[in-house]
Amino acid sequence: MVDRAGMRPLGEQRSAMTDLWAGLSQAFWLLVTLDADLVEITLRSLRVTLTALAIACAIALPLAAFLAVRRFRARRATIAVLNALMGLPPVVVGLIVYVFLSRAGPFGVFGLLFTPTAMIIAQVIIVVPLVASIAHQSLRELWSDYHDLLISMNATQLQRIKALLWDGRRALLTAALAGFGRAIGEVGAIMVVGGNIDHATRVLTTAIALETGKGEFAMALGLGFVLIALAIAVNLCIHWLGRTESEGRW
Amino acid sequence: MKRLVLGAAASLVLASAALAEEMRLAVTTSFHNSGLAEVLLPEIKKDLDLDVQLLVVGTGQAIRLGEAGDVDAILVHSKKAEEAFLAGGHGTRRREIMYNDFVFIGPEGDAAGIAGAEDAAEALQQIADAGAAFVSRGDDSGTHKKELSLWASAGLDAEAFGPWYRAVGAGMGAALNTASGMDAYIMSDRASWLNFGNKGGLALLFAGDPVLFNQYAYIPVNPEMHGHVKHGLAMQLEEWLVSDKAAALINGYQINGEALFVFNAKR
Amino acid sequence: MQMFPLVAKGAQVRRRGKVLVGPVDLTLGGQGTSIVIGPNGAGKTTLLKMLHGIVRMNGGSLDWACPLEEAQKRQAFVFQTPVMMRRTVIDNIAYPLRLAGMGRKDARERAADWASRVGLGEILQRQATMLSGGERQKLALARALVREPEVLFLDEPCAALDGRATREIEEILAHASDSGTRLIMSTHNMGQARRLADEVIFVLGGRIHEFSPAEEFFAGPGTSQGRAFLNGDIVE
Numbered sequence: 001m002v003d004r005a006g007m008r009p010l011g012e013q014r015s016a017m018t019d020l021w022a023g024l025s026q027a028f029w030l031l032v033t034l035d036a037d038l039v040e041i042t043l044r045s046l047r048v049t050l051t052a053l054a055i056a057c058a059i060a061l062p063l064a065a066f067l068a069v070r071r072f073r074a075r076r077a078t079i080a081v082l083n084a085l086m087g088l089p090p091v092v093v094g095l096i097v098y099v100f101l102s103r104a105g106p107f108g109v110f111g112l113l114f115t116p117t118a119m120i121i122a123q124v125i126i127v128v129p130l131v132a133s134i135a136h137q138s139l140r141e142l143w144s145d146y147h148d149l150l151i152s153m154n155a156t157q158l159q160r161i162k163a164l165l166w167d168g169r170r171a172l173l174t175a176a177l178a179g180f181g182r183a184i185g186e187v188g189a190i191m192v193v194g195g196n197i198d199h200a201t202r203v204l205t206t207a208i209a210l211e212t213g214k215g216e217f218a219m220a221l222g223l224g225f226v227l228i229a230l231a232i233a234v235n236l237c238i239h240w241l242g243r244t245e246s247e248g249r250w
Numbered sequence: 251m252k253r254l255v256l257g258a259a260a261s262l263v264l265a266s267a268a269l270a271e272e273m274r275l276a277v278t279t280s281f282h283n284s285g286l287a288e289v290l291l292p293e294i295k296k297d298l299d300l301d302v303q304l305l306v307v308g309t310g311q312a313i314r315l316g317e318a319g320d321v322d323a324i325l326v327h328s329k330k331a332e333e334a335f336l337a338g339g340h341g342t343r344r345r346e347i348m349y350n351d352f353v354f355i356g357p358e359g360d361a362a363g364i365a366g367a368e369d370a371a372e373a374l375q376q377i378a379d380a381g382a383a384f385v386s387r388g389d390d391s392g393t394h395k396k397e398l399s400l401w402a403s404a405g406l407d408a409e410a411f412g413p414w415y416r417a418v419g420a421g422m423g424a425a426l427n428t429a430s431g432m433d434a435y436i437m438s439d440r441a442s443w444l445n446f447g448n449k450g451g452l453a454l455l456f457a458g459d460p461v462l463f464n465q466y467a468y469i470p471v472n473p474e475m476h477g478h479v480k481h482g483l484a485m486q487l488e489e490w491l492v493s494d495k496a497a498a499l500i501n502g503y504q505i506n507g508e509a510l511f512v513f514n515a516k517r
Numbered sequence: 518m519q520m521f522p523l524v525a526k527g528a529q530v531r532r533r534g535k536v537l538v539g540p541v542d543l544t545l546g547g548q549g550t551s552i553v554i555g556p557n558g559a560g561k562t563t564l565l566k567m568l569h570g571i572v573r574m575n576g577g578s579l580d581w582a583c584p585l586e587e588a589q590k591r592q593a594f595v596f597q598t599p600v601m602m603r604r605t606v607i608d609n610i611a612y613p614l615r616l617a618g619m620g621r622k623d624a625r626e627r628a629a630d631w632a633s634r635v636g637l638g639e640i641l642q643r644q645a646t647m648l649s650g651g652e653r654q655k656l657a658l659a660r661a662l663v664r665e666p667e668v669l670f671l672d673e674p675c676a677a678l679d680g681r682a683t684r685e686i687e688e689i690l691a692h693a694s695d696s697g698t699r700l701i702m703s704t705h706n707m708g709q710a711r712r713l714a715d716e717v718i719f720v721l722g723g724r725i726h727e728f729s730p731a732e733e734f735f736a737g738p739g740t741s742q743g744r745a746f747l748n749g750d751i752v753e
Contacts, residue, residue, distance in 0.1 A: 103319035103476060111478060113320050114274065114305060142603075149600040151571050153613050154589050163612075167603040197274075197303040210306075213423030214283060215430070215448030 023221025045203040052123035064135035085129035094189030114195040122189040131179040138171035276312035284441030308391030319476030328392035341469035354456035356435040370459040371404035383434035388417025444505040521547030527577030549715030553703035560723040561703040592668040599657035601645040651682030671702035
């Protein structure tokens with residue numbers, strides 16, 4: 001009962017370096033030929049992460065400004081909790097969101113599990129504490145600068161928050177970028193709540209996990225290089241927006 | 251220019267696809283790794299105008315997904331778990347579709363000498379006697395359950411094994427990667443092994459014992475338990491899976507000139 | 518409605534158990550320019566901020582002739598180190614108007630007008646954080662005056678400026694005073710005090726040591742510490 005059909009000659013064994021090179025050339029060809037699947041999952045990655053980031057910023061930035069401006073009893077505790085939640089393990093977030101969105105869970109009726117919406121929800125939860133904490137750091141400094149002036153001018157609470165958000169926008173951009181970096185490279189949570197369904201919820205990171213599982217390291221690395229290139233491109237793009245702004249054209 | 255960039259970003263955020271009918275099917279990693287899905291799904295789309303979204307998970311999670319009503323049907327290979335699923339009223343009926351087989355993989359040197367074993371039980375006995383490194387899925391999947399039942403039928407208790415027995419708690423591909431890295435023995439379904447791209451120093455050492463056959467069954471989720479499941483679509487898919495066309499595609503599917511699946515649905 | 522007199526009774530500011538200012542009993546009338554002088558650490562800044570209402574008092578009372586809310590809208594403060602909001606010159610000056618609900622266009626028009634009055638008309642679009650010390654102080658003045666306050670507090674506005682910038686600031690202040698703005702200002706520059714003061718508030722150890730018309734004070738302070746301070750001796 002011997003079956004040796006699956007044996008490989010020893011000479012075919014690959015080294016790590018060949019894998020890396022194969023990955024680079026794979027990435028190159030995927031990009032040059034604008035591989036349809038690659039374009040699809042890249043756009044989905046961007047769509048999920050940018051949507052999540054937009055929602056997260058809409059929550060986190062005003063929250064950060066509020067925490068900077070307003071003194072209240074639970075303020076320190078809130079800040080401490082936010083800082084602690086920065087290290088939230090994505091897989092756990094994914095699992096909790098999963099349980100809530102499952103048909104058997106409290107929000108099951110909406111049928112959101114294994115949709116991009118579920119992935120966005122998970123990423124929002126992961127990113128909000130990070131963006132809020134970083135934003136709060138810089139807004140707190142700005143507020144100590146503005147404190148006397150704005151109080152002297154009788155600015156209302158809301159006007160103070162607005163002034164901080166507007167004048168601190170460059171620092172807030174940095175906070176948003178950090179959030180983007182965390183979300184775009186995240187795999188644990190979106191794998192659990194998205195399910196990595198081809199043509200529905202597959203994004204770059206889950207595709208990389210899948211290819212790795214298949215032992216297709218070259219493809220996995222190729223996708224990895226595309227992911228890195230994407231992250232850099234978005235960063236450069238946002239820095240460019242920020243620079244144009246600092247030249248006073250906005 | 252800036253408007254353009256912002257506009258593009260906005261349209262990315264808003265864009266969403268309009269689609270044909272969709273249903274969700276939980277399948278096992280071993281089925282998905284075989285590559286058969288990539289042959290079947292386009293045909294299903296063509297014949298039924300149905301997008302079958304695959305959730306690729308272990309049998310354990312597939313069963314849980316069905317119980318929670320998060321998928322419309324499951325395609326798995328663990329008879330005991332399937333029967334329990336049906337007994338719980340979670341599925342309508344179990345339909346056997348096809349089978350493939352498991353194989354034992356190990357280092358080309360084959361220190362435990364399982365290539366010459368008479369049957370699967372003897373091969374496992376030899377691995378245990380030699381204390382050769384063995385990677386187990388350890389993820390409650392169908393493959394993992396099968397492996398445990400084989401140890402048991404060889405009269406061995408996997409719980410009591412020494413450090414040579416490594417339960418990695420991962421899917422088939424990840425487990426194969428681990429075995430490849432450690433030059434360890436592992437049990438894999440034939441399809442995953444043939445499609446696996448990182449074989450390294452591993453080779454197929456033992457196969458063919460009928461106890462290694464691996465029966466796949468299709469179970470639609472019970473619409474009486476979960477009103478929202480697309481039972482009609484699940485039934486359409488079942489009809490298609492047992493059709494002559496499916497039979498031809500399944501029996502004709504080959505990797506490196508080897509057939510992987512045997513269609514055995516009763517009509 | 519009349520803002521003045523401003524009456525302080527036993528007003529006190531303490532921080533960490535230490536008295537910074539007070540108790541202060543003081544009645545300020547509605548005319549002229551009051552100059553606050555005193556050695557470093559005497560509490561000049563805290564006194565001004567207390568009168569302006571931006572530090573919490575720990576005792577006593579401070580009352581304007583009109584309701585507090587009304588009074589708050591009609592006063593402004595120029596800090597020793599002016600706070601530059603991270604926006605352009607014109608947007609800095611327009612900001613108080615925007616806070617008060619004025620439309621963007623009107624606010625910028627008024628701001629541009631004030632910018633040119635203080636000599637910043639050429640650099641409306643420059644980022645405020647890029648300005649020199651003198652320009653910053655002028656910006657702060659324009660930003661304080663743009664809402665045409667009845668009372669303007671100034672905390673050593675020329676402390677870090679050269680002669681020319683100091684002269685320009687004093688000219689703006691003189692002009693504001695002439696058009697009826699009540700100035701309450703601290704300085705450590707005795708020449709400036711003599712030039713601008715109608716009345717002098719001499720602060721020592723957090724208390725008002727002397728409060729008298731300017732000619733009287735500079736002719737001969739009523740207390741030995743006042744005389745010593747004018748002579749340039751160290752006073753404690």
